[in-house]
Amino acid sequence: MTSAALRSRAWKLLEMVTTPLLPSDYLDLVSPLRAGADLRGRIEAVHPETADAATVVIRPGRGWRGHTAGQYVRIGVEVDGVRLWRAYSITSPTNRQDGRVTITVKAIPDGKVSNHLVHRATPGTLIRLDQPTGDFVLPPARPAKVLYLTAGSGITPVMGMLRGIEFDDVVMIHCAPQPQDVIFRNELHDLVADRKLRLTEVHTDTDGRLDIARLGELVPDWAERETWACGPAGLLDAAEEHWTEHGVRERLHTERFRPRIVVAGDGGEVTFSATGKTVDADGATPLLDIGEEAGVLMPSGCRMGICFGCVTPLKAGAVRDLRTGEITEAEPGVLIQTCVSAAAGPCDIER
Amino acid sequence: MTAIDPTAHLTAEQIEELGRELDAIRDEVIASRGEKDAAYIRKVISAQRKLELASRGVLLFSIFPPAWLLGTAGLSVAKIMDNMEIGHNVLHGQWDWMRDPKIHSTTWEWDHVSPAEQWKHSHNELHHTYTNVIGRDNDLGYGIMRVDEDQKWHPLHLGQPLWNLVNACFFEYGIAAYDLELGKNLHKRRRRNPEFRARAKAVGRKIRKQVLKDYVIHPLLSGPSFLTTLAATFTANVVRNIWSHSVIMCGHFPEGVQVFERQSVKGETRGQWYLRQMMGSANISGSRAMHFMTGNLSHQIEHHLFPDLPSNRYAEVAVKVRALFEKYELEYVTGPLPKQVLSAWRKVVRLSLPNKKPKVKTPARDKALVSA
Numbered sequence: 001m002t003s004a005a006l007r008s009r010a011w012k013l014l015e016m017v018t019t020p021l022l023p024s025d026y027l028d029l030v031s032p033l034r035a036g037a038d039l040r041g042r043i044e045a046v047h048p049e050t051a052d053a054a055t056v057v058i059r060p061g062r063g064w065r066g067h068t069a070g071q072y073v074r075i076g077v078e079v080d081g082v083r084l085w086r087a088y089s090i091t092s093p094t095n096r097q098d099g100r101v102t103i104t105v106k107a108i109p110d111g112k113v114s115n116h117l118v119h120r121a122t123p124g125t126l127i128r129l130d131q132p133t134g135d136f137v138l139p140p141a142r143p144a145k146v147l148y149l150t151a152g153s154g155i156t157p158v159m160g161m162l163r164g165i166e167f168d169d170v171v172m173i174h175c176a177p178q179p180q181d182v183i184f185r186n187e188l189h190d191l192v193a194d195r196k197l198r199l200t201e202v203h204t205d206t207d208g209r210l211d212i213a214r215l216g217e218l219v220p221d222w223a224e225r226e227t228w229a230c231g232p233a234g235l236l237d238a239a240e241e242h243w244t245e246h247g248v249r250e251r252l253h254t255e256r257f258r259p260r261i262v263v264a265g266d267g268g269e270v271t272f273s274a275t276g277k278t279v280d281a282d283g284a285t286p287l288l289d290i291g292e293e294a295g296v297l298m299p300s301g302c303r304m305g306i307c308f309g310c311v312t313p314l315k316a317g318a319v320r321d322l323r324t325g326e327i328t329e330a331e332p333g334v335l336i337q338t339c340v341s342a343a344a345g346p347c348d349i350e351r
Numbered sequence: 352m353t354a355i356d357p358t359a360h361l362t363a364e365q366i367e368e369l370g371r372e373l374d375a376i377r378d379e380v381i382a383s384r385g386e387k388d389a390a391y392i393r394k395v396i397s398a399q400r401k402l403e404l405a406s407r408g409v410l411l412f413s414i415f416p417p418a419w420l421l422g423t424a425g426l427s428v429a430k431i432m433d434n435m436e437i438g439h440n441v442l443h444g445q446w447d448w449m450r451d452p453k454i455h456s457t458t459w460e461w462d463h464v465s466p467a468e469q470w471k472h473s474h475n476e477l478h479h480t481y482t483n484v485i486g487r488d489n490d491l492g493y494g495i496m497r498v499d500e501d502q503k504w505h506p507l508h509l510g511q512p513l514w515n516l517v518n519a520c521f522f523e524y525g526i527a528a529y530d531l532e533l534g535k536n537l538h539k540r541r542r543r544n545p546e547f548r549a550r551a552k553a554v555g556r557k558i559r560k561q562v563l564k565d566y567v568i569h570p571l572l573s574g575p576s577f578l579t580t581l582a583a584t585f586t587a588n589v590v591r592n593i594w595s596h597s598v599i600m601c602g603h604f605p606e607g608v609q610v611f612e613r614q615s616v617k618g619e620t621r622g623q624w625y626l627r628q629m630m631g632s633a634n635i636s637g638s639r640a641m642h643f644m645t646g647n648l649s650h651q652i653e654h655h656l657f658p659d660l661p662s663n664r665y666a667e668v669a670v671k672v673r674a675l676f677e678k679y680e681l682e683y684v685t686g687p688l689p690k691q692v693l694s695a696w697r698k699v700v701r702l703s704l705p706n707k708k709p710k711v712k713t714p715a716r717d718k719a720l721v722s723a
Contacts, residue, residue, distance in 0.1 A: 081389030306480070
């Protein structure tokens with residue numbers, strides 16, 4: 001018998017010992033970061049960067065596969081007891097000696113997770129991690145001339161790139177309201193002093209917004225440069241238009257943070273993606289009724305919100321709890337009680 | 352059972368007002384649910400796992416009487432924690448709001464021969480929706496006993512004190528049979544129903560796993576302590592069974608708890624539903640440790656009003672609920688465990704015989720619950 005087969009037999013035996021739990025339920029108590037466990041990380045430190053941004057140092061579990069500069073990671077954090085998932089760019093270099101990774105987070109107004117991470121996260125806390133992902137990365141063949149065009153927290157994936165790889169000719173244009181809002185400002189200025197980077201800071205409070213049409217004044221050879229841009233949608237839309245107009249669209253790489261815009265209106269189009277049915281729903285009828293009327297096989301129980309027999313994954317959109325008016329937005333792992341939830345805008349129910 | 356409807360003095364408007372006040376209590380807890388509650392359930396789950404592991408470790412040496420005693424006691428408590436404060440409540444969806452797939456009603460499995468999926472249906476949907484409605488709520492005597500004068504007497508009920516005792520000792524099997532609705536489904540034609548067969552198979556698999564673990568694997572691991580470990584796990588299972596059976600008997604069987612006619616729940620409003628839960632449940636008074644070991648089912652009334660609120664919050668809810676009972680002049684049935692268990696047993700014995708007098712119909716009560 002091969003060792004893999006032997007191990008799988010031994011594991012089966014162990015499962016018979018621990019049933020109805022799994023051996024991993026017990027191992028998680030003592031070694032949550034071990035190889036083979038669900039991927040987790042431990043927050044080891046939180047360093048403030050600006051008044052509303054901080055870098056979180058994470059020790060990833062043994063299953064962490066490592067990242068490419070520019071990628072992001074999805075993390076699951078408990079805020080007020082509720083696990084919420086968000087994506088953040090990795091800002092540490094890929095070759096960091098101690099194996100830790102860092103993400104840098106800017107607290108956005110009403111941002112549950114970002115405010116928690118920046119202001120309240122404490123070292124020692126366990127978080128859930130996904131493997132790093134994203135195609136906002138540098139190509140294997142290094143371009144001769146590079147332009148980084150960033151705004152606000154859009155600097156974070158680019159910082160991962162700046163820290164990881166050196167180029168001969170790098171120009172960066174970064175926009176932030178004021179000098180003290182520039183994340184990593186000292187480190188950027190050190191790079192400039194070492195002649196590794198040419199940096200233009202646009203302070204939008206005093207300079208006004210960056211006008212992409214006048215980019216040539218700041219970087220005359222911008223069209224020859226392989227460009228990575230990250231920032232708010234307005235900046236990226238303008239950039240894409242500008243690069244397209246000049247016939248060099250293929251040189252522009254963008255990363256959008258894709259803020260989820262949820263139109264929490266009354267009712268909307270409900271898609272039952274597993275059965276492929278789409279129906280219009282008002283904002284007062286439980287999704288359970290909507291589904292049943294559309295002939296979707298919906299699990300159901302008490303039909304009054306107590307038995308949890310009807311819980312179903314919400315894949316996209318938002319629903320409103322008919323009892324409390326509370327809005328629940330789609331996120332991986334979010335389950336809703338269809339008997340007491342109505343559509344609050346278009347939504348996708350996995351049935 | 353009283354022949355007088357204890358809610359007759361309430362107007363339809365008062366009943367709806369009562370419902371609104373209960374909704375407000377629920378909203379308060381939901382608004383303040385958070386980190387502390389999450390930390391609580393995680394701590395309980397972690398403690399249960401450590402206790403079970405330690406107890407089973409000690410039982411490896413169960414051939415020595417002190418080890419047997421300690422291990423058996425620890426394992427009994429661990430199994431009770433698993434079923435009551437953790438399993439029952441997680442399966443109710445009380446912790447679903449944490450969005451942790453590892454502590455979720457749709458993924459949880461417990462140390463019990465009835466698979467979580469089937470128990471959730473018979474318990475959460477049938478029992479909690481149709482609480483104490485004769486003919487709808489099978490928890491009323493589990494289909495084998497008569498626990499209210501309004502239930503028809505049958506000569507088989509003569510043996511119900513004995514059935515109840517046997518059921519207490521092997522309660523988890525009783526629950527599994529009950530979740531399968533064996534009484535109904537063993538009928539010749541239903542036995543072949545593929546849906547029933549699939550469910551019966553699932554129960555068979557669960558029983559096999561549980562039995563293999565408790566009565567084969569752990570005794571084998573104990574080597575020379577094989578027989579004593581076997582005796583220990585058997586004892587722990589029986590202790591857990593008798594304990595949960597007693598707690599659950601106290602929830603709906605003691606004197607003073609009301610039952611309802613099938614007709615009375617038709618077109619029931621939210622206020623009326625709440626009122627039925629209030630009158631159909633009974634609490635157990637006691638220390639914090641007592642509440643914990645019952646999985647906070649000692650707050651049965653509060654649990655039935657708000658089955659999906661986290662169990663650690665029932666104690667604070669109970670204060671407000673009790674005030675409402677007083678305000679609306681309703682009887683809050685509660686008492687210490689021995690008194691309530693005795694009261695329930697007395698009823699089981701008394702109702703094993705036919706009613707003494709011809710049954711008095713209770714039009715007042717029916718009317719109150721049908722109207723509006």
